[in-house]
Amino acid sequence: MTMKSRDYQDLIGGGLLTAIGLFAAIYASQWNFGSMTRMGPGFFPTVVGILLALTGVLIAALALKRTGTMPSMQWRTMAYVFGGIILFSATLRSLGLVTAVFLTVILSSLADRETTWRLRLVLAVSITGFVVLVFRFGLNMVLPLWWGD
Amino acid sequence: MELLNNLALGLDAAISPNTLLYCFIGVLLGTLIGVLPGIGALAAISLLLPLTFYIAPEAAIVMLAGVYYGSAYGGSTAAILLNLPGTPSSAVACLDGYPMGKQGRAGVALFITAIASFVGAMIGLTALVLFSPAIADLGLEFSPADYFALMLLGLVAASTISGGSALKGLAMVMLGLLLGMVGTDVNSGVPRYYFGYFQLLDGVSLVVLAMGLFGVAEVIASINNVPARTSKERHVTMRSMLPTRDDWKRSLTPMLRGAGIGGFFGALPGTGGAIASFISYATEKRMAKDPSRFGKGAIEGLAGPEASNNAAVQTAFVPSLTLGIPGDAVMALILGALIIHGITPGPMMMTQQPGLFWGLIVSFFIGNIMLLVLNIPLVGIWVKILSIPYRMLFPAIVIFICLGVYSANNSTFDILLVVVFGFAGYLLMVLKFEPAPVLLGYVLGPMMEENLRRALLISRGDMGVFLEKPISATFVAMTVMMLAWSLWTAVRGRQRGRPVDRGTPQSEQPDDTHPQPHDEAATVGKNGSVTGPRP
Numbered sequence: 003m004t005m006k007s008r009d010y011q012d013l014i015g016g017g018l019l020t021a022i023g024l025f026a027a028i029y030a031s032q033w034n035f036g037s038m039t040r041m042g043p044g045f046f047p048t049v050v051g052i053l054l055a056l057t058g059v060l061i062a063a064l065a066l067k068r069t070g071t072m073p074s075m076q077w078r079t080m081a082y083v084f085g086g087i088i089l090f091s092a093t094l095r096s097l098g099l100v101t102a103v104f105l106t107v108i109l110s111s112l113a114d115r116e117t118t119w120r121l122r123l124v125l126a127v128s129i130t131g132f133v134v135l136v137f138r139f140g141l142n143m144v145l146p147l148w149w150g151d
Numbered sequence: 152m153e154l155l156n157n158l159a160l161g162l163d164a165a166i167s168p169n170t171l172l173y174c175f176i177g178v179l180l181g182t183l184i185g186v187l188p189g190i191g192a193l194a195a196i197s198l199l200l201p202l203t204f205y206i207a208p209e210a211a212i213v214m215l216a217g218v219y220y221g222s223a224y225g226g227s228t229a230a231i232l233l234n235l236p237g238t239p240s241s242a243v244a245c246l247d248g249y250p251m252g253k254q255g256r257a258g259v260a261l262f263i264t265a266i267a268s269f270v271g272a273m274i275g276l277t278a279l280v281l282f283s284p285a286i287a288d289l290g291l292e293f294s295p296a297d298y299f300a301l302m303l304l305g306l307v308a309a310s311t312i313s314g315g316s317a318l319k320g321l322a323m324v325m326l327g328l329l330l331g332m333v334g335t336d337v338n339s340g341v342p343r344y345y346f347g348y349f350q351l352l353d354g355v356s357l358v359v360l361a362m363g364l365f366g367v368a369e370v371i372a373s374i375n376n377v378p379a380r381t382s383k384e385r386h387v388t389m390r391s392m393l394p395t396r397d398d399w400k401r402s403l404t405p406m407l408r409g410a411g412i413g414g415f416f417g418a419l420p421g422t423g424g425a426i427a428s429f430i431s432y433a434t435e436k437r438m439a440k441d442p443s444r445f446g447k448g449a450i451e452g453l454a455g456p457e458a459s460n461n462a463a464v465q466t467a468f469v470p471s472l473t474l475g476i477p478g479d480a481v482m483a484l485i486l487g488a489l490i491i492h493g494i495t496p497g498p499m500m501m502t503q504q505p506g507l508f509w510g511l512i513v514s515f516f517i518g519n520i521m522l523l524v525l526n527i528p529l530v531g532i533w534v535k536i537l538s539i540p541y542r543m544l545f546p547a548i549v550i551f552i553c554l555g556v557y558s559a560n561n562s563t564f565d566i567l568l569v570v571v572f573g574f575a576g577y578l579l580m581v582l583k584f585e586p587a588p589v590l591l592g593y594v595l596g597p598m599m600e601e602n603l604r605r606a607l608l609i610s611r612g613d614m615g616v617f618l619e620k621p622i623s624a625t626f627v628a629m630t631v632m633m634l635a636w637s638l639w640t641a642v643r644g645r646q647r648g649r650p651v652d653r654g655t656p657q658s659e660q661p662d663d664t665h666p667q668p669h670d671e672a673a674t675v676g677k678n679g680s681v682t683g684p685r686p
Contacts, residue, residue, distance in 0.1 A: 038612030043341040054325040090568035114542040
């Protein structure tokens with residue numbers, strides 16, 4: 003990072019918001035804008051999109067004059083947590099609640115650097131037990147417990 | 152007397168065993184969540200939201216509200232013992248609560264906090280009971296133009312006042328408005344922003360949005376970042392909790408003053424418990440004979456803000472329940488829950504469903520009494536819970552998020568969507584954008600569009616309708632003033648910011664003369680890591 007670092011957080015954020023606002027407004031042009039008296043479905047999205055884009059530009063422009071640090075993301079943590087959630091979504095219906103919870107706990111707990119395998123297994127077993135008791139039997143949620151259920 | 156009749160009706164509804172049970176669960180979980188840093192009231196309520204689909208709407212709302220005001224009690228425990236605010240609004244409790252703990256008076260601090268919370272909540276509740284019917288009556292007179300102007304004011308106030316940069320807050324609100332448009336437009340039947348996914352035709356579900364933005368994002372930010380929490384005060388005995396006569400004398404007036412401040416600011420849109428407690432702290436410091444004691448364990452600096460915070464939490468229900476307009480993101484979530492359960496909050500609710508309205512109010516009284524019991528004799532349990540490491544908690548939270556999202560619509564698509572919003576929420580945190588206003592915009596968006604459409608239809612497209620009637624004209628004027636003020640501070644911040652060598656980009660706040668406790672809270676809430684002294 004150079005000494006003359008910019009306020010990257012606002013620069014990136016403002017840029018992203020401008021992009022989203024512009025996209026929303028342009029995308030909204032396919033719907034009838036209507037008139038002031040009879041607002042069509044495109045009216046509100048277009049107006050809000052343009053306002054968001056303008057605000058984004060303002061945020062980024064003000065950030066140019068400020069110093070700041072480059073933000074850092076926890077990619078590793080994100081990968082494990084998101085991986086766990088996606089795994090859950092993929093396995094819940096096919097492999098059942100018990101397997102899905104167990105595997106998701108194992109995968110997402112890898113995000114913490116200090117969790118030992120012993121603790122990981124204890125967590126997986128106890129959370130699975132708790133979830134089955136509370137959600138399946140306590141709240142009577144309709145969920146397959148095992149594959150083929 | 153009508154008021155007494157109403158309260159009797161509410162009592163009837165609130166003391167059914169089922170409602171009592173859910174009230175208890177709510178305040179218990181609220182305290183727990185308040186105590187634990189790294190899980191906020193927003194994340195907790197979004198986690199519980201799907202569970203409420205399985206219970207009656209009355210019980211559901213009583214429980215969710217219990218989590219909200221319960222977390223206002225619990226938040227200060229971690230602040231006093233560890234100098235970590237469990238919730239943003241309890242950041243002020245660190246200032247004098249932690250020094251009291253270091254002086255061996257943690258017990259007294261915890262006791263006074265519980266009492267102050269209770270006193271504040273009771274005063275806030277009384278205000279809620281007294282003013283709600285009148286405000287609801289007023290609300291019945293509102294035209295669509297008035298409603299639109301009020302919602303606009305609410306959104307602008309919430310995004311510009313509550314900490315951080317006003318411009319960023321406004322941008323977040325607009326992002327929320329756009330998210331609220333996803334799905335079929337009720338008026339024309341045109342599907343908007345669904346990108347070919349039929350699952351999005353009904354819109355983005357509230358549960359998915361809230362869990363992604365707050366639940367998942369908080370989990371990612373907290374893993375490997377929440378410091379190990381060990382406290383010397385493992386055993387807080389009942390005896391050590393008893394305040395001296397002098398403590399009582401010093402705390403009583405600040406409590407009452409704090410409750411008044413909190414009650415007022417809580418009812419306004421955009422100013423919640425965090426701001427109320429900060430204003431109360433500043434007031435107490437200014438009124439004190441010896442302001443130098445503040446920050447070194449002055450009990451006034453604990454009692455006032457704590458009462459203020461809890462009073463604000465109660466009066467925050469005034470605009471939400473009487474006008475159907477949430478003042479902050481938590482209220483937006485609770486209103487969203489009401490709507491999911493088929494109840495339309497607003498002025499009609501009080502006349503059409505008096506049992507629900509007054510039952511909820513009476514449940515607040517009962518819940519606060521439960522909280523007093525939970526927080527004084529059982530404080531030892533909360534102290535122990537504080538030492539559970541985060542690495543044991545988060546896998547369970549991840550599972551609750553997945554199951555909660557799935558159960559809302561029985562849709563695995565929603566679980567994947569939570570990843571998208573989780574990433575967005577985390578990105579916002581990293582870029583120091585406050586995600587809470589997104590939720591407010593999302594909930595208010597459809598209502599705003601509808602009221603704007605109606606207002607313009609009635610006025611035949613004349614925008615002047617917003618300035619003709621006194622009610623909407625007042626709201627519009629206030630909105631314009633706030634926007635002007637925030638633009639001015641943004642530009643002034645730029646001028647001052649040029650030679651800035653401080654690392655934090657958000658330091659261009661209007662007055663940096665006071666120590667800003669919500670800045671500190673924001674940092675804690677955002678990444679769970681705290682720069683304060685470790686015990």
